Amino acid sequence: MGIIHLLSSDTVNRIAAGEVIERPASLVKELIENSLDSGADSITVDIQNGGISFIRVTDNGSGFMKDDIPTAFLRHATSKIREESDLSHIESLGFRGEALASIAGVSKVELITKRKEDFLGSRYLINGGEEIEFSEIGCPDGTTFMVRDLFYNVPARRKFLKSAVTEAGYINECINRFAVQRPDVSFSFMSQGRTLLHTSGNGNRKDAVYAVFGRMIADNLIPVSYEGKTVSITGFLGKSAINRGNRNYEMIYVNGRQIRSGILYNAVEDAYANYLMQHRYPFTVLLFEINPEEVDVNIHPAKMDVRISEQETITAEITSALAEILRKAVLIPDMEPAEEVKAAPVRPPEAFETVRIRQEAAYHAPAFTSSVQEAKVPELRSESVSQGITPVENDTVPVFSRPAEAAVSAPDSTVCAESFSMPVEESDTKHEQASFLDTDFQKMRDEVSFRIVGQVFKTYWIIETNDQMYIIDQHAAHEKINYERFVKAMNEQTPASQTLFPGIVFSLSIREEEILQRYSESLERIGFTIEHFGGRDYRITAVPVCLYRIDARDYFLSVLDSLSESGTSVRPEQVYETLASMSCKAAIKGNQRISEMEAEHLFKELLTLENPFHCPHGRPVIISMSQTEMERKFKRIL
Incomplete structure (x- = not known):
């Protein structure tokens, strides 16, 4: 007897459902698309437990004919297309006839529906693909789907769902995208009995953006209206001031369908090339209308990707059109109302050394002072090029000597009061260095004198010892010092914060x-100190002391963007990546002039670190060349 056999229809349905219904948000998306196809202009979504235990989607659309209801739950049953040629000009959101069959196959579904011309409505129950009840019922016009116990019969899929709050967030993001796409439809979203979103449905897209994303984004939008040869575009571009750290706020639609397309994302981002920093992404709500015969939406059952013929021509026109709109727009961001947001008091520019001294005092860094002083190592004698430099008062830290206990320990505690250790990756750049990861640098720690030769390219400092030359990147050095301070403060639970008033x-x-x-x-x-301020509003009342000059809102949102990639649990490495980013933001920059005294103290602090060789991102801080190596370069010795 052969070993190949046909799968049962129940098994086939469960397998197929996994392609369409990946999580509760996928289910909500399919039901909202059905509601929009039915002509609804009011849609309400209510969920419990992140949509895992209960989802209700109610609309005021055309409703189902009674005779069509059982058929609608069969696979590949649809009213949207009738023959193969219809696939070349699809205008509805649904067309595959898989959504209801997939939903019914992995959950318990109750459908209540009524057409305007019918006296009574219908109630239909189907669990795991098996019909339970079909009866008449009194109900308002429109359709209500109630879905319970998603994936109750597919435990392998259910255990991979994330927390209820995270799943609710995915649903909220899905509804947000529909709300700004269809401002003519009123959307309401409730979770655990709490209303999280309501749009008016008045047809004004900017009002919808305001309802979903708030005033700051709504006040920094550039209207888009473009008619071209291959594509027409409507919607909004966000000013460069409201950029984010990922693509979650890039919303693009093709022929009324929300999609995620790397090709179109790149076309939009290319238009912003002269306005955004690398790895920053714009806020957009862009609706593209392309000849349906040029677009294939039948790529994946989830219908979230499209294939476009004449792709290069269309994307080039998109980039060119959007770049021209940005070029003509006034990209200066609007000021926030004073009563809503007030920045920290404006301070005059400070010298790097002044900031350094204040930060050092604020952090009360005993690892850099008292333990070193107890070692009773001879004081540094600095032979600076400029002999007029005087040491900073109360700076008694010897430069090239520090006992082992003075080093900032490697990260060994979590932010949740549980211990962990963060793996330290070996830098790919170590083989590019002249010789700084050898015993010569350890000897340098014990030297009692050095000479600052000077600064080159406004970034690099050359330091000379007896027979060794060191080149230090001032930005990487300060970044490394900041990082070790942050880690030390976090591990010892002694953060130094700058209060913001009123926040x-x-x-x-x-x-x-x-x-x-x-x-x-x-x-x-x-x-950071963050307070709940009512609704979905929060207030920053304190920031790390070295970040007080940085835009706190933008930076904090970028921190959330980076942490959003961490899944459902606190990942230690994600926290340290955030610390590395903060350290980089707070550090002095390349091409920034600092005095020789400031460089000297920067070098002092660097040498108190256990591993000063690389910045937190793995770039080298110091490279070296011995006198012998230099003489070989000039052929003085062979």
Whole structure:
């Protein structure tokens, strides 16, 4: 007897459902698309437990004919197309006839529906693909789907769902995208009985953006209206001031369908090339209309990707059109209302050394002072090029000697009061260095004198000892020092913070709220103080002391963006990546002039670190060349 056999229809349905329904948000997306195809102009979504235990989607659309209801739950049953040629000009959101069959195959579904012309409506129950009840019922016009116990019969899929809050965040993001795409439809979203979103449905897209994303984004939009040869574009471009750290706020639609397309993302981002820093992404709500015969939406059952013929021509026109709109726009961001957001008091520019001294005092860094002093190592004699330099008062730290206990220990505690150790990756750049990771540098720690030769390219400092030359990147050095300070303060739970009065108010999405709650203890131990300010509003009342000159709102949102990639649990490496980013932001920059005294003290602090060789991102801080190596370069010795 052969070993190949046909799978049962129940097994086939469960397998196929996995391609269409990946999580509760996928289910909500399919039901909202059905509602929009039915002509609804009011859609309400209500969930419990992140949509895992209960989802209700109610609309005021055309409803189902009674005779069509059982057929609608069969696979590949649809009213959207009738023959193969219809696939070349699809205008509806649904067309595959798989959504309801997939939903019914992995959950318990109750459908209540009524057409305007019918006296009574219909109630239909189907569990795991098996019909339970079909009866008449009195109900309002429209359709209500109630879905319970998603993946109850597919435990392997259910265990891979994330927390209820995270799944609710995905649903919220899905509804947000529909709300700004269809401002003519009123959307309401409730979770655990709490209303999280309501749009008016008045047809004004900017009002919808305001309802979803708040005033700061709504006030920094550039209207888009373009008619071209291959594509027409409507919607909004965000000014460069409201950029984010990932693509979550890039919303693009093709022929009324929300999609995620790397090709179109790149076309939009290319238009922003002269306005955004690398690895920053714009806020966009862009609706592209392309000849349906040029677009293939039948790529994947989820219908989230498209294939476009004449792709290069169309994307080039998109980039050119959007770049021209940005070029003509006024990209200066609007000021926030004074009563909503007030920045920290404006301070005059300070010298790097002044900032350094204040930060050092604020952190009360005993590892850099008292333990070193107890070693009773001879004081440094600095032979600076400029003999007029005087040491900073109370700076008694010897330069090239420090006992082992003076080093900042490697990260060994979590932000949740549990111990962990962070793996330190070996840098790919170590083989490019002349010789600094050898015993010569350890000897340098014990030297009692050195000479600052000077600064080159406004970034690099040349230091000479007896027979060795060291070149130090001032930005990488300060970044490394900041990083070790942050780690030390976090591990010892002694963060130094700068209070902001009256604080900075901002709004978060559900997903961002969940990230904030998950990492709240981490952020407090870094030096942030965040207060709930009502609804989805929060207020920053304190920031790490070395970040007080940086835009706190933008930077904090970028921190949330980076933490959003960490999944459902606190990942230690994600926290340290955040510390590395903060250290980089707070460090002096390349091409920034600092005095020789400032460089001297920077070098002092660097040498107190256990591993001063690389910045937190793995770039080299110091390279060296011995006198012998230099003489070989000039052929003085062979």
